[in-house]
Every structure is written in C-alpha cells, then in structure tokens.
Amino acid sequence: MLRALHANKPAQLLIGFLVGLPFGFLLQKGGATQYDVIIGQLLFTDFTVVKIMLSAVVTGTLGIHLLRSLGVVRLHPKPGSLGASVIGSLIFGLGFGSLGYCPGTVAGAVGQGSLDALFGGVVGILIGAGLFAHVYPRLRAGILSWGDFGDVTLPQLLKVPPWVVVVPVVAALIGLLWWIESSGA
Amino acid sequence: MHWLALGEWSPYVVGIGIGVLSWITFILSDKPIGCSTAFTRASGMLERLLRGRGVLNKEYYRQFVPEIEWEWMLVVGVVVGAFISARLSGESTGRWVPDTWAASFGASPVLRWVVALVGGVLMGVGARWAGGCTSGHGISGTLQLAASSWLAAMGFFAGGIVMAMFIFRVLG
Numbered sequence: 001m002l003r004a005l006h007a008n009k010p011a012q013l014l015i016g017f018l019v020g021l022p023f024g025f026l027l028q029k030g031g032a033t034q035y036d037v038i039i040g041q042l043l044f045t046d047f048t049v050v051k052i053m054l055s056a057v058v059t060g061t062l063g064i065h066l067l068r069s070l071g072v073v074r075l076h077p078k079p080g081s082l083g084a085s086v087i088g089s090l091i092f093g094l095g096f097g098s099l100g101y102c103p104g105t106v107a108g109a110v111g112q113g114s115l116d117a118l119f120g121g122v123v124g125i126l127i128g129a130g131l132f133a134h135v136y137p138r139l140r141a142g143i144l145s146w147g148d149f150g151d152v153t154l155p156q157l158l159k160v161p162p163w164v165v166v167v168p169v170v171a172a173l174i175g176l177l178w179w180i181e182s183s184g185a
Numbered sequence: 186m187h188w189l190a191l192g193e194w195s196p197y198v199v200g201i202g203i204g205v206l207s208w209i210t211f212i213l214s215d216k217p218i219g220c221s222t223a224f225t226r227a228s229g230m231l232e233r234l235l236r237g238r239g240v241l242n243k244e245y246y247r248q249f250v251p252e253i254e255w256e257w258m259l260v261v262g263v264v265v266g267a268f269i270s271a272r273l274s275g276e277s278t279g280r281w282v283p284d285t286w287a288a289s290f291g292a293s294p295v296l297r298w299v300v301a302l303v304g305g306v307l308m309g310v311g312a313r314w315a316g317g318c319t320s321g322h323g324i325s326g327t328l329q330l331a332a333s334s335w336l337a338a339m340g341f342f343a344g345g346i347v348m349a350m351f352i353f354r355v356l357g
Contacts, residue, residue, distance in 0.1 A: 089341050092318065
C-alpha cells in the first residue's frame, strides 16, 4: 500500500506541500526563521537553533531507527567524500554566516515577510545553485570525488548494529541539551 | 486557541514536531526532508526560460531535472506555513534590515542586501557541493547517522561561526 503511495506522483506533490506547511509553521514559531536568532546562535548568544535541531535529531533518530527495525521505512543516507562534504559544507557555512538564513529557513523568512531573505537570500541561492550546476562536470571527477566514502552510516563504519550507535548518540545529544539549559543559555 | 497566536513556541516543542515530521516523510514519501535541491530545480527552470531547452542537457540537470516535484512543493509549503504562523502572531512584515544587523551596520537596506546576496550565492554553491543543506544533512542526514551528514553539519556551523564572528566581532 505504501509503495503504491510512494509511486503516486500527484499524491506525493500534495504530501510534500502538506509536510512543508507545518515545517514552515514550526520553524517560524520557533524563531528559526529570524535572522537575529540564527546569527545569535553563530555568535553563541542565543541557543534556540541548536535546541530545535538537536531535539529534532533526537526525536528523528529514535523514531526512524524504530520504524526501520520494524521494517516500515528504509534509510536514504547521502553519499559523501572529503572533497564534497568538508569543502562544500565550509563554503555553505561562510554563506550561512553572511546570509543568516539557510535554504529551509530562508523560505520561511520569505513567508514571514523578510525582504532581505527574498531579494538577497533566495536570489543568491538560485544564482549559486545555477553556478554549481554549470561547473559540476569539471568538479565531479576531481575535487568532489576526492576522499570518497560513499553513503556509509556511522554504524556501518564502526561495523556494529545501528542501535549500538543510536543509544549513545541520543544520550550524548540529550546530555548536551541538558548542559546548555543548566548553563542558562 | 491562543497558543497558535503566540509569537514564540518552546524550541523543544518545535524540534520534536520537526522530528515527527521526519517520521511522516519516511513513511508516506520514502524520502527525508530536504530543501536545497528545490533551489537547483528552480534555478534550472529559470535558466531554461532564459536560454531554452538546451539547459536540460546539462549533466547536473539530468540528475536533478528542473521540474516541480516533492521537495519543491515542500519548500512552497514552508513559505505558506511560515506566512500563516507570522500572520497569527501579528508580526511585522516587509522588513529589509534585521535588528542585529542594524545595531552594527545601520539601517541601510543596500549593504544588508549585498551581504545577503553574496551569502546566498555561497550557500547555493556550498549546499550543492556538499550534497545537502541544514535540513537534508543537518537534520535528516544526521538522524539517519549518515557519515557524510555529520561531517557536513559540523562544516556548516564551523564556517557559519567563522563568518558571523568576522562580520560582527571584527568588522562590526
């Protein structure tokens, strides 16, 4: 039944929209669509973004691995390489610190009426994505494949069952949140 | 229903809600939540309008076909969802310059626009270079315990902290 739903394109377009709706609503309610909140996180004066992300990751990690153990869902880890994951994420980060939104929260910021997000952020990301598509053939066999490690997950890397990593990671993230709260941030 | 009109919800309620949404997309769509490929597809659609169908032959656009699909509609949903949230709490809209920026660099929209635009370009390049963004890697990838995503999430914040510190602690 789910497989038929996954292949139903019009239904998937609707589901995408219906998931985006609460996602944008929650990001806005949490303050994550505010430049001041995101920059505050990068300057260590406001820990809202980390609290949202870590509680999402804790909830998601437990749920997805439980659903996977029950055979309901499949994982889709993204492939990576040192050249792609490290260099790409640092370029992204420099953009993140300048723009003060990310591709998801910039869309939410547009919805709440932030003009810097619309005319600066969205226009810039579209230009950047287009530039990357243009240079991709020259990067693909070179820097993007340097240090290729594929779509490996941490449990596969450590050659242990998933839950052996899930439990300590979730515990560590909850511990980090507890430490952030207790230090009054 | 006054909680719908509250300006700010607990970050934990929001984070847990987003975590539950990730369960839903894996179940109903067999996909993790992500945002940045929607920008690639939209960029390809715009480029096609300007330069014709030949654009579709670009290697990257054969991989990420410039068309409206699931993730594209998710990003549209984010815009609408945030609009509804902001409307319910009666937040001011149509602002060019955020408070933190204005406190260090003044209220001129031009400077803020230029820096946001340059930041956006870097982000567009970096997101596709790394194969994902703060949603696709930072939340959806880390919760799957993908090695690429944990590495990318650390890089996003490392680069972001360096740039924000440079802008506000060195220049500001």
